[in-house]
Amino acid sequence: MIKNKINYSQRKYVIGSIFILVAIILLTKLFIIQIVDDSYKQSSDNNTLRYIIQYPSRGKIYDRNGKLLVYNDAIYDLMIIPSQAKDVDTASLCKLLNINNEIYNNYLKKARKYSYIAPSIFISQITKEEYGRIAEMLYHYPGFYFQTRSLRQYPLPIAAHTLGNIGEVTKPEMERDAYYKLGDYIGKSGIEKYYEKELRGKKGIKITVVDVHNREKERYMGGAYDTLPEPGKDIILGLDAELQAYGEYLMAGKTGSIVAIEPETGQILAMVTSPTYDPNVLVGRKRGMRYNELLKDPDKPLINRAISGTYPPGSTFKMINGLIALQSGVMTANTAYPCSGPNSAPIKCTHYHNSHVRLYDAIENSCNPYFWQAFNDMMNSRRFGSQKNAFKFWYDNVTSFGLGRTVNSDIPFTVSGNIPKMEYYDKVYRGNWNAMTIRSLSIGQGEILVTPLQLANVAAAIGNEGYFIEPHYIKCFSDPNDSVSFEKHIININKKHFKDVKKGMQSVFEGDHGTARMSVISGITVGGKTGTAENPHGLDHSIFMGFAPVDNPQIAIAVVVENAGFGSTWAAPIASLMIEKYIKGSVVRPDLEKRVLTPNANEK
Amino acid sequence: MRSNNIIGKIDIWLLIIYLALVTIGLLSIYAAAYNEAHPHIYDMSQSYGKQLLFIGVSLVVGFAILLIDAKFFNAFAYVFYGLSLVCLLLVLVIGSKISGSTSWIQLGPISFQPSEFAKFGTSLALAHYLGKLDTDITQFKSKLIAYGIVFVPMLLVLAQGDAGSASVFIIFLLVIYREGVGGKILIGGLSAATIFILSLCVSKWYMMIGLVVIYAFFLLLINRTKKNIMLVTAILIAACAFVFSVDFAFYHILKPHQQTRINIILGKEHDIKGVGYNLNQSMIAIGSGGFSGKGYLNGTMTKYNFVPEQHTDFIFCTIGEESGFIGCFFLIALYLALMLRIIHLAERQRSAFSRIYGYSIACIFFFHFAINIGMTIGLVPVIGIPLPFLSYGGSSLLMFSMMLFVFLKQDANRMNIL
Numbered sequence A: 001m002i003k004n005k006i007n008y009s010q011r012k013y014v015i016g017s018i019f020i021l022v023a024i025i026l027l028t029k030l031f032i033i034q035i036v037d038d039s040y041k042q043s044s045d046n047n048t049l050r051y052i053i054q055y056p057s058r059g060k061i062y063d064r065n066g067k068l069l070v071y072n073d074a075i076y077d078l079m080i081i082p083s084q085a086k087d088v089d090t091a092s093l094c095k096l097l098n099i100n101n102e103i104y105n106n107y108l109k110k111a112r113k114y115s116y117i118a119p120s121i122f123i124s125q126i127t128k129e130e131y132g133r134i135a136e137m138l139y140h141y142p143g144f145y146f147q148t149r150s151l152r153q154y155p156l157p158i159a160a161h162t163l164g165n166i167g168e169v170t171k172p173e174m175e176r177d178a179y180y181k182l183g184d185y186i187g188k189s190g191i192e193k194y195y196e197k198e199l200r201g202k203k204g205i206k207i208t209v210v211d212v213h214n215r216e217k218e219r220y221m222g223g224a225y226d227t228l229p230e231p232g233k234d235i236i237l238g239l240d241a242e243l244q245a246y247g248e249y250l251m252a253g254k255t256g257s258i259v260a261i262e263p264e265t266g267q268i269l270a271m272v273t274s275p276t277y278d279p280n281v282l283v284g285r286k287r288g289m290r291y292n293e294l295l296k297d298p299d300k301p302l303i304n305r306a307i308s309g310t311y312p313p314g315s316t317f318k319m320i321n322g323l324i325a326l327q328s329g330v331m332t333a334n335t336a337y338p339c340s341g342p343n344s345a346p347i348k349c350t351h352y353h354n355s356h357v358r359l360y361d362a363i364e365n366s367c368n369p370y371f372w373q374a375f376n377d378m379m380n381s382r383r384f385g386s387q388k389n390a391f392k393f394w395y396d397n398v399t400s401f402g403l404g405r406t407v408n409s410d411i412p413f414t415v416s417g418n419i420p421k422m423e424y425y426d427k428v429y430r431g432n433w434n435a436m437t438i439r440s441l442s443i444g445q446g447e448i449l450v451t452p453l454q455l456a457n458v459a460a461a462i463g464n465e466g467y468f469i470e471p472h473y474i475k476c477f478s479d480p481n482d483s484v485s486f487e488k489h490i491i492n493i494n495k496k497h498f499k500d501v502k503k504g505m506q507s508v509f510e511g512d513h514g515t516a517r518m519s520v521i522s523g524i525t526v527g528g529k530t531g532t533a534e535n536p537h538g539l540d541h542s543i544f545m546g547f548a549p550v551d552n553p554q555i556a557i558a559v560v561v562e563n564a565g566f567g568s569t570w571a572a573p574i575a576s577l578m579i580e581k582y583i584k585g586s587v588v589r590p591d592l593e594k595r596v597l598t599p600n601a602n603e604k
Numbered sequence B: 001m002r003s004n005n006i007i008g009k010i011d012i013w014l015l016i017i018y019l020a021l022v023t024i025g026l027l028s029i030y031a032a033a034y035n036e037a038h039p040h041i042y043d044m045s046q047s048y049g050k051q052l053l054f055i056g057v058s059l060v061v062g063f064a065i066l067l068i069d070a071k072f073f074n075a076f077a078y079v080f081y082g083l084s085l086v087c088l089l090l091v092l093v094i095g096s097k098i099s100g101s102t103s104w105i106q107l108g109p110i111s112f113q114p115s116e117f118a119k120f121g122t123s124l125a126l127a128h129y130l131g132k133l134d135t136d137i138t139q140f141k142s143k144l145i146a147y148g149i150v151f152v153p154m155l156l157v158l159a160q161g162d163a164g165s166a167s168v169f170i171i172f173l174l175v176i177y178r179e180g181v182g183g184k185i186l187i188g189g190l191s192a193a194t195i196f197i198l199s200l201c202v203s204k205w206y207m208m209i210g211l212v213v214i215y216a217f218f219l220l221l222i223n224r225t226k227k228n229i230m231l232v233t234a235i236l237i238a239a240c241a242f243v244f245s246v247d248f249a250f251y252h253i254l255k256p257h258q259q260t261r262i263n264i265i266l267g268k269e270h271d272i273k274g275v276g277y278n279l280n281q282s283m284i285a286i287g288s289g290g291f292s293g294k295g296y297l298n299g300t301m302t303k304y305n306f307v308p309e310q311h312t313d314f315i316f317c318t319i320g321e322e323s324g325f326i327g328c329f330f331l332i333a334l335y336l337a338l339m340l341r342i343i344h345l346a347e348r349q350r351s352a353f354s355r356i357y358g359y360s361i362a363c364i365f366f367f368h369f370a371i372n373i374g375m376t377i378g379l380v381p382v383i384g385i386p387l388p389f390l391s392y393g394g395s396s397l398l399m400f401s402m403m404l405f406v407f408l409k410q411d412a413n414r415m416n417i418l
Helices: A002-008 A009-034 A090-097 A100-116 A127-140 A172-178 A189-194 A196-200 A239-252 A287-296 A314-328 A359-363 A368-380 A387-399 A420-428 A440-441 A452-463 A495-512 A571-584 A590-597 A599-603 B002-008 B012-032 B047-067 B071-075 B078-096 B115-129 B141-161 B163-178 B181-200 B206-219 B226-252 B256-265 B276-287 B315-346 B352-376 B394-412
Strands: A047-056 A068-080 A120-125 A144-153 A167-168 A183-186 A204-210 A214-220 A235-236 A256-262 A267-274 A467-469 A474-477 A487-491 A527-533 A542-550 A554-559 B097-098 B101-107 B110-114
Touching: A009 B163, A009 B315, A009 B352, A047 A144, A068 A100, A068 A127, A090 A100, A090 A120, A090 A127, A100 A144, A100 A474, A120 A127, A120 A590, A127 A359, A167 A287, A183 A189, A183 B141, A189 A571, A189 B163, A214 A599, A239 A256, A239 A571, A239 A590, A256 A452, A256 A571, A267 A474, A267 B226, A314 A359, A314 A368, A314 A387, A314 A452, A314 A495, A314 A527, A314 A542, A359 A368, A359 A495, A368 A387, A368 A440, A387 A420, A387 A571, A387 B115, A452 A467, A452 A495, A452 A542, A452 A554, A487 B315, A527 A571, A554 A571, A571 A590, A599 B110, B012 B047, B012 B315, B012 B394, B047 B394, B071 B078, B071 B115, B071 B394, B078 B115, B110 B115, B115 B141, B115 B163, B115 B352, B115 B394, B141 B163, B163 B352, B181 B206, B181 B226, B206 B226, B226 B256, B276 B315, B276 B352, B315 B352, B352 B394
Parallel strands: none
Antiparallel strands: A047 A204, A068 A120, A068 A144, A167 A183, A204 A214, A235 A474, A256 A267, A256 A554, A467 A487, A527 A542, A542 A554, B097 B101, B101 B110
16 A cells, blocks of 8 residues: 555656646637637727617507507617717717706616616617617717617507507516516507517527727628527407497497407407597607506596406396206296286386296396396205205306406406305305395396406307307417417306397397387397496496397497496497497498487486 | 644645635626626625625635544545435435436525535545555455446436536546556546547548558557457457447437537537527637736626526636636636645645545546636537536535535644554
């Protein structure tokens, strides 16, 4: 062992030599790339590399007929690299940019705070005209340069809530996704938010060599390290621009909303919320200021009532109760219940009609006692064993229409409304409740709350006789390779029952006593139901839901006009005009249109 | 009192080099991640703030090691080794996947890489085994055990899919060589590596012709005894078999991303936007530093995150860009001084354990240093191993520091060994 040590200690020189040799190899290679080989360097010490982000064009948005809804317009951002912006003639630059010295210093401070070396936006969104004037003189000012960007433009002043808008990224958004840099734009609401990843495309980078005079001399290494921006995907919506515009026209001056759905596909044909605003308002440099103005507006135009307003559905809920009673087997469409008009108990009838009504008449006349008795029979039916089981049957079927939950699609910020659960009643009544306690449910009042979108979807499901596709905005991407699909929901109620209910809904328009007989459209069969939702805070809400044509419907619609009174007075005529507009392409009932447009809708 | 004694005997040069390296590392990480919004180097939300904390922890642990009895690490060498093997086995079961290989163990907020610990454990075990008085390294059994100590952890690391960290263990062959064996193995290994690289570049049929020419050359030169001819022929056959197996190994054992990295180094693939992107950006960053660099905090390549993983495996880019050839020269000289100083101190040890352990850590530092810098300048494939004391990362800094401080302790205690 001792011998070995003596013999082999010379090997330390071998190992030491290996260390030294490798260090020399590393230094040689470093010498080559750092000193000898120019291809790794910038062509001169005074030149700097400028990394210019190539912004992709954001995807355009079209309506279902190919009408352009959102496109991009070129706009220019004046960029600054603080470390290079030395020896700048501040006075002349301020004059060129039309700003005073104080603003200049503020902007500079902001840019420096972000980064001393990385570029940031000095002045954003300079118009084409200003750009031409400034760009000519900009070479005097090192560290400044222009970057092209696109601005959203809306050729039609409609569908502001559906389309949504874009705005500068916030700090948390930048932290969540490293793709975004200070000053970038990101979808803030609506389609722009949900399809942000598809619409935004992918940024590219152009590397150029810039000389001391701030002139771009050449592409760095012939553009070998450049990446091209990938444009965003274009989106085609299910929206019908004309129908949407017409809906907004009809709702102007009123508070409420319209939702129209294509029943077969679940696509939103129109989503009107009123009051609304012109999407072009939230574009450009004044976006922040105008957004705040809208936010403070007492009419709350930023709220999308179609998806976040909740209302008691009132009589429009009777079809669901009818369907569930039929499915439960306690009655048939021919079962007749007595009605004593205003003397009925426990719920009065608000319409005058003959006694002993069957399903069709009950829907046509919106007979409260009929639906109470049907509901009561179901709740007390022996086939469920207990009222709780009966209630569970009712609850499961109601929620299968998509009620009581948010929408699971590309429509952001939907609210769930409310369908009361058994646990709720157990808690409120300490388990001691029965059909009588919860009788308001039979006529769509009480704890039930729905959004106009949910109501339109119920109309679509009835029109489809037992199924609906989760309602959504998008029809397809313009690239056919990108498919979209949304869940199909089958409702566990016999198709035959739907046919009976639809027949009743048709007579709402066509029957002698139908609550919407004033709104009948020649040549189009319409099924629907009016409703008047009791509103504890003021005048009742006027509600309508329906579809047309009755067989294979092309449109399902829900209309809510807040504080406007009876469903038959406002909501039903508006819906019928919308249906006519969509199916026929134009409206030929100027009188009805005129009446709906009378400005005192809210005062009635 | 005793601890004061010990600290007085510490090799001051090694300590100075260590402190210089960690300081350069901290400043470089600060430069790589520099952001005016967080200008304070002690900002704990930033990587440099965390690195400062890791340095503090390493110094505390280092100081604690100096207070422990010097015989402790020799006595418990196998315990450390066994523990590191258990960790390596454990990582195969409960490890978390980070960039393609399962090599991390997550313990709440702390994640560490058992392969780092295994280098330390293996150094101790190898030094302990070879340093024992009853180990005769000329015996076949002893050689087998020595190689076994090295290759068992290596294979376990390889099983995690972390070929980069596994390759570090190869350097222990240099330690075994110092202790008197493996001269032939070292030469054989180097030849094998040469043949390996050549057979990836050149068609295997050309390789065969080349080998036969060399064979003929050897036959002319050597004493043509029957035994020698047999030996040279056997080597030729083995070399040919190796050429064929390389083909298989390259396409079947290496993962696609590793194949691509090797192909880029060999110049067979040009993919400056794909896998070659790191390398090219890294070379541009270093190359653009020129003779004297762009100045501290003035690097532009590194500012835009053009060089990925810049504060970890590619920290050398920041130094290359901002301090140029001068800075690189100084840094490489510093590493060389570190490694040569350790060897020098190792040779003056009275105990074989201390000597062998010293060689082990010198060689580990050397391998990391050579491969890490080599990969940033395109000399070796991009293998994700850190630059000792400089790269960002708590578990690697702590392990490297522990390795060094254990040696410092051994050296300071050398006079007490009879």
